Amino acid sequence: MSEANLSPWRACVAPMLDWTDRHCRFFHRLLSPDARLYTEMLTTGALIHGQMTRFLDYSDQEHPVALQLGGSEPADLAHCAKLAQKWGYDEVNLNCGCPSERVQRGAFGACLMNEASLVADCVKAMVDAVGGDPRIPITVKHRIGIDQIESYDFVRDFVGTVAQAGCQVFIVHARNAWLKGLSPKENREIPPLRYEFVHRLKKDFPHITIVLNGGLADNASCVEQLRPGAVLDGVTLDGVMVGRAAYHTPWMMADWGELLFGASAKPESMNRESIEAAMVAYTEQEMARTKGWEHGEVRWPQVMRHVLGLYNGLPGARRWRQVWSDHKLKDHMPSEVMKLAHQRP
Numbered sequence: 254m255s256e257a258n259l260s261p262w263r264a265c266v267a268p269m270l271d272w273t274d275r276h277c278r279f280f281h282r283l284l285s286p287d288a289r290l291y292t293e294m295l296t297t298g299a300l301i302h303g304q305m306t307r308f309l310d311y312s313d314q315e316h317p318v319a320l321q322l323g324g325s326e327p328a329d330l331a332h333c334a335k336l337a338q339k340w341g342y343d344e345v346n347l348n349c350g351c352p353s354e355r356v357q358r359g360a361f362g363a364c365l366m367n368e369a370s371l372v373a374d375c376v377k378a379m380v381d382a383v384g385g386d387p388r389i390p391i392t393v394k395h396r397i398g399i400d401q402i403e404s405y406d407f408v409r410d411f412v413g414t415v416a417q418a419g420c421q422v423f424i425v426h427a428r429n430a431w432l433k434g435l436s437p438k439e440n441r442e443i444p445p446l447r448y449e450f451v452h453r454l455k456k457d458f459p460h461i462t463i464v465l466n467g468g469l470a471d472n473a474s475c476v477e478q479l480r481p482g483a484v485l486d487g488v489t490l491d492g493v494m495v496g497r498a499a500y501h502t503p504w505m506m507a508d509w510g511e512l513l514f515g516a517s518a519k520p521e522s523m524n525r526e527s528i529e530a531a532m533v534a535y536t537e538q539e540m541a542r543t544k545g546w547e548h549g550e551v552r553w554p555q556v557m558r559h560v561l562g563l564y565n566g567l568p569g570a571r572r573w574r575q576v577w578s579d580h581k582l583k584d585h586m587p588s589e590v591m592k593l594a595h596q597r598p
Contacts, residue, residue: 272293279535289319317344337389350362363395395411412461423463428468464493557587
């Protein structure tokens with residue numbers, strides 16, 4: 254597959270609550286110019302009744318960036334999809350995969366997989382709200398099953414029903430979601446991975462974009478899943494979505510251009526030090542921009558906490574993290590903290 258024919262969902266960074274805020278996404282964009290980035294899940298109630306600007310604002314450099322929504326009322330989701338269109342997001346993604354009890358109490362997340370027709374209604378309402386604009390596709394992120402349902406037919410029928418409502422992109426976490434008895438963390442680790450279910454979805458729905466999520470811990474795993482012919486009968490997946498590995502070992506993203514998008518190797522000028530310096534400059538700009546802002550000033554720990562994995566695996570990384578995690582330095586400017594972080598002990 255030529256670079257020109259690659260799916261826009263070729264490599265994605267998963268939406269992660271409390272992690273993939275706009276500062277984190279700016280950092281990830283520095284590492285990969287092509288990756289598709291996702292917001293934290295935002296509930297429809299938070300957007301409709303909360304501080305809309307605070308939740309929706311982002312940097313232009315983040316594109317392509319998708320807004321992930323949590324909700325199950327078609328009218329509310331339609332309203333929020335219209336907001337996403339107004340704000341210039343590149344995608345609206347409906348969360349049908351989160352298994353937390355708090356999300357279940359809101360009647361959305363993974364429990365929606367039991368109500369495919371409702372999800373279809375939600376998707377149609379959002380598609381209609383944005384006028385079918387292809388520049389802002391409505392997509393769904395979901396699991397392969399819930400609780401003890403381990404039949405492939407369940408997820409196949411879910412995808413088939415929702416696709417008829419206008420969803421053409423499905424991001425599939427290749428594990429079941431257990432709605433009772435497991436924490437969200439355990440739900441990411443205990444239910445077994447079944448990549449073959451995701452592969453079969455691509456075989457059964459060859460014209461739909463299918464993105465695999467779950468258990469992708471390194472670049473070798475991503476490359477293997479995107480290898481031409483890696484899927485049943487020679488069908489190839491359209492993309493991969495990486496979550497915690499991208500957050501904890503973010504430098505892996507610096508090789509995505511070469512490994513996943515067919516670009517040239519990253520230039521020598523792109524190194525960990527240059528990325529750190531760019532984040533420090535960004536942080537100081539944000540601190541100046543938001544000083545006295547009614548929704549709260551930005552302080553450097555809010556931003557630089559996302560960068561703590563940058564030197565993972567290298568000598569001196571532990572001390573470097575300790576300096577950037579030292580809240581006694583919170584009143585220093587980030588450029589001063591960076592100098593301290595690189596001083597020899």
